[in-house]
């Protein structure tokens with residue numbers, strides 16, 4: 186096992202930033218440098234006002250405050266950081282391909298490959314290269330081939346160390362990880378590299394939570410973990426539709442099945458549909474890989490998780506339209522929440538985007554309030570769909586910073602993110618301000634049906650008739 190003095194992480198995003206901040210805080214003897222080609226993002230990480238960090242995560246700014254400038258650095262000097270580090274984490278984005286072979290399903294590995302080529306060019310001493318990004322199984326061999334063909338005599342060990350943190354709880358997930366997974370070659374030098382990386386996590390995690398596997402198992406396990414989690418959400422969402430047609434209540438069904446210790450209670454909250462940058466992308470990737478091996482039944486099985494999620498989002502939007510007397514044209518609908526879950530400013534694949542798009546197609550007037558998401562982000566999300574012109578998006582949808590102003594004369598409210606503050610609003614005042622009948626469509630099951638109906642609302646809660 187080698188002694189580690191310097192670590193570099195390429196990619197200062199939702200994973201690179203929090204992960205390296207936690208490593209720096211737990212390993213004061215190691216210098217951690219996080220690099221990115223995006224100057225604006227690095228400037229935000231270095232901003233003296235910690236409320237301007239590019240990633241919002243509970244507990245993150247406190248950790249950055251303690252470590253930044255001591256053993257944690259954010260920089261755009263990618264080559265220098267690669268040169269100096271003994272361990273290099275690759276934590277760049279791996280989005281779904283939007284072009285060419287595998288378009289719409291396969292992972293786009295161009296950013297990862299660029300990193301590998303850059304490391305090959307710069308490195309003058311032996312390095313451990315760690316795949317932190319989520320990558321399709323067998324990517325390590327591609328990285329290895331790029332690195333080993335440089336001819337400069339440098340020895341590289343490639344490890345897969347996928348990240349399991351969830352946004353909104355990233356710091357806690359990193360500090361109390363259920364497990365850390367490290368995959369590497371089953372050779373003496375591969376074992377040494379795995380032990381070296383394990384020794385970093387062992388600063389704060391018990392040894393039994395640090396799992397070592399071969400590199401392919403590690404890469405595949407990341408995709409499979411997300412597929413299983415998303416499958417649970419789609420499963421309970423499928424049942425939520427059934428509950429709405431019967432007198433069953435999806436929360437009672439979740440509790441009833443979740444108390445079976447073989448099933449367990451987590452990830453059984455019915456919702457407007459899962460979002461986030463990972464679930465859909467990683468399942469599509471699994472589907473693509475399965476199909477590329479001719480395993481069509483396997484591919485179809487996992488694809489159904491996404492089909493069900495799309496159905497859930499569509500169902501929610503269609504219910505708003507049909508409940509509002511089959512027309513939302515010119516009607517003011519307030520969105521509470523735009524982020525894909527609470528406690529994050531991330532909106533990637535958020536259900537709110539598709540639901541807004543469907544309602545805008547029907548000429549609704551949408552007013553959005555989210556405590557952490559900027560107007561620029563919301564418009565960028567909508568413009569990206571290219572359903573209508575950016576001008577029209579700005580004409581039909583407005584973003585406000587005070588939810589109480591938004592609800593004045595509103596026809597309906599749709600709750601799309603489970604922010605805690607929504608529970609504490611004075612819903613009596615909201616009722617007074619709205620047009621009657623005052624409709625609330627709760628896509629997060631945040632409020633009590635009895636209370637809301639007692640206040641006079643026409644209240645629809647996902648998974649409850």
Ligand SMILES: NC(=O)c1ccc[n+]([C@@H]2O[C@H](COP(=O)([O-])OP(=O)(O)OC[C@H]3O[C@@H](n4cnc5c(N)ncnc54)[C@H](O)[C@@H]3O)[C@@H](O)[C@H]2O)c1
Pocket residue numbers: 195196197198199200201220221222223226263276277278279296299300317318319320348349350351352462463
């Ligand atoms: N977001 C999550 O919660 C999460 C959790 C686990 C795993 N992952 C995986 O981790 C990876 C990163 O995800 P993220 O959410 O942090 O992405 P992100 O888009 O927030 O950050 C990626 C960063 O990499 C930078 N980058 C791209 N190419 C670069 C290059 N050649 N050199 C330097 N910087 C470069 C980008 O500028 C960007 O800032 C993905 O593979 C994702 O699937 C994400």
Ligand SMILES: O=c1ccn([C@@H]2O[C@H](COP(=O)(O)OP(=O)(O)O[C@H]3O[C@H](CO)[C@@H](O)[C@H](O)[C@H]3O)[C@@H](O)[C@H]2O)c(=O)[nH]1
Pocket residue numbers: 319348349350351352353411414418451452453454455456457458459460461462463464525526
């Ligand atoms: O019972 C549930 C649980 C989650 N969700 C939704 O599912 C999505 C994903 O939630 P969550 O998994 O908590 O957040 P992510 O940050 O997307 O984290 C997932 O994706 C990461 C990226 O790969 C992994 O590292 C994490 O382990 C994995 O939980 C969100 O829209 C949630 O609202 C539900 O609707 N019901």
